[in-house]
Amino acid sequence: MTRERKRLFAVGGLLGAGFATGLLVGLEPFGALTPPPWLVLLLVVAAVVVGFGVSLFWWRHLDEVAREAHKFAWYWGGSGGLALGLALVVFVDIGGLAPPLLEGSSVREVFVAGALSVMVAQVAGYAAAWAGWWWARR
Template sequence: MVGLVLLLGFVGGLGSGFLSERPGSAGFWTTVIFTCVVMAGVLGVSFWWWRRLDEAAREAHKWAWYWGGSTGMLIGLVLMIMLTTRPADIVIPAPLGETPADLVGAGMLAILLFQLVGYGLAWAWWWLGRR
């Protein structure tokens, strides 16, 4: 199953990267449709995987999703507040980008990273607490 999701991700990333090079609105909409189809496939695999989990694994994932994801969002919220209320005091590293689109993308990826780290820590905490 992990291999299937990795394959879908690889094909999706490669295809989206290739299609994004096409000019005009046709290239844009082709990329959007292709990406949505690949994400629907990933979601389908996720549903299939979830239905086959036992109750303990489901509870671990639900607990980690709630507490880990919420904590990750909270960290992101604190950073967003700091960036918007004290912009003169913060130097944004150049690799994050210079255009608004680059900075929004970097912020979205940062929130996702915080949520994934929080999820992983909460998931491990849940399982270690039940050993």
């Protein structure tokens, strides 16, 4: 099997595992599918393990310049996004912001919304820092 075929197979497997896991987890609140919790946990753990394997394969095939761009972006962009998420938490906690989507929600839903907010802020910071790194070196 050629390197390109291995890469396509790995990415396809990762996308398939992510899609299947997301489908099971995402449709559960709508009552469409209600898999047992152990199955969801097993699929999520399998998707994470496969994701780390694909990421390791991808990282080993990057050149030094691309590696530096990603390290810079995760350090500065991810840290900036985390700081933004922390500021948002403090602002909500002191009563400066009452998110209308969270009123009347369960503790589980509020926790998930908070965790996703910080993750989105980190990824957005990463993307901005990564683009800035490449823009500065064009």
